[in-house]
Amino acid sequence: MSCSLFDLKGRMALVTGSSQGIGLSLAKALAKQGAQVVLNARDETKLSAAQAQLKTAGLDVYRCAFDVSDHSATEEAIARIENDIGPIDIAINNAGIQYRESLEAFPVDRWEQLLAVNVSGTFHVSRAVAKYMLARGRGKIINVASVQSELARSSIGPYTATKGAVRNLTRAMAAEWARYGLQINALAPGYFKTPLNSALASDPEFTAWLETRTPAGRWGEVDELSGAAIFLASDASNFVNGHTLFVDGGISIAL
Template identity: 60%
Template structure:
């Protein structure tokens, strides 16, 4: 039964993985046998993450390119497949947040959210899928959010992008499942990450969240690893187009 979750011999690209959720998922997949590729735009951060994983005895490589640019994504994926090897698993994790009342939301931040949170999923997903289609197999996991389902004041554009990630996941399944690919999404709830640090440090918000979430607490990034390993391995061979909410139950209380 352990073979269902064994990723030995599999190679995984995780975008935006030098810190936070992306790094946790990379380390989690490595713990289950995967060779991991750390992606980001900051050379020092990526190399530091790779060095840390290698020192722990895992196989990790850097891939420094901007996932928000189509040409960079195409070239970055091509360089990985030529220089490191075929990508068996892709986790589209790169993302950002910006908070502002909707009526005052800056247009440049809207464009930045769109390119970072949704265009990157399309660009990297398309580039990686071409190789997977030729090989007749592959796993793509897109990182959505509880905001794919819920809304909250001050983050309407972020909510729009994460709703788009959920539906793009379904669309990828509709187009690529016939080639042997499984494309699913993980929708985290509220986790303690650098992206959410301002909210973690806000006693009023943390109190609201603990009362709103059935589990009564913030999530820890390590609690996302199981979902990622499950969707990366043989155990999920007939799961496609699904969004798995890992949220302490918050979406049960609409």
């Protein structure tokens, strides 16, 4: 297979939630593969620091701070990127939040926040970029789901529900937009060491459980998501649509 299938030179990618963790790692991977990358987060200070980090590494990165849960702000930001930086060829919907509590005690406001960011945010960004992609007849949308779109675990029921919604929204987008030249797929990480999982990663009891439960026997490292993201963002996946690619050390297939 030609390496040119994975070449992202000349492509513009927007990665939401990319000031840290998985989003920053994915942005770095795409930029190293030749793409221009627009970083996004709500916190301008953290976003600026992330941009400086990647620029120091010689990568071509911009930044655009906006809240994906705000529909109007998202529409305006996407329009600015298209007009001022360039056409968005790749959109990675990575912005997400987590809150852990039993279902019976889960605060209603936290439930609404998870829905607003994890589900509505994915819809807002996808809808905004798709308007331009559909007109051009090409585009890649990658929604970051989770192993929790397939499995459930106590204390994270609402998060599990949002990631199941993201997985099915991915299918719906592909069903509607594939005929117009777009490829929409989901990336489903398992348990990775990220700021979102810091409480779990620092818990020896949970880590012992995870190492036993996961066939690979360990936590994932965020850079191990790079290859899957590059595949879904590149021409190598031009006939892949509505698929959820699990990168989880095998946890979703083992009892």
